[in-house]
Amino acid sequence: MLRAAAGMMFxxxxxxxxxxxxxxxxxxxxxxxxxxxxxxxxxxNYWLLRRxxxxxxxxxxxxxERTP
Numbered sequence: 001m002l003r004a005a006a007g008m009m010f011x012x013x014x015x016x017x018x019x020x021x022x023x024x025x026x027x028x029x030x031x032x033x034x035x036x037x038x039x040x041x042x043x044x045n046y047w048l049l050r051r052x053x054x055x056x057x058x059x060x061x062x063x064x065e066r067t068p
Contacts, residue, residue: 006046013038 013035018024020031 003046003049006042010042
């Protein structure tokens with residue numbers, strides 16, 4: 001669920017960058033800066049969540065008791 005939110009954050013940042021860019025008239029620099037930061041943060045957040053899920057899954061499967 002959180003990985004989907006990171007993907008939507010990336011898409012939203014792309015839309016905001018197009019909306020605030022100079023090709024739509026006067027550029028809105030604070031919005032472009034925020035969108036640029038979100039374009040960097042969203043993939044990093046997605047990668048960290050994937051890594052956390054993978055580590056958590058490997059730890060939980062290693063600590064399970066094996067029943068014969």
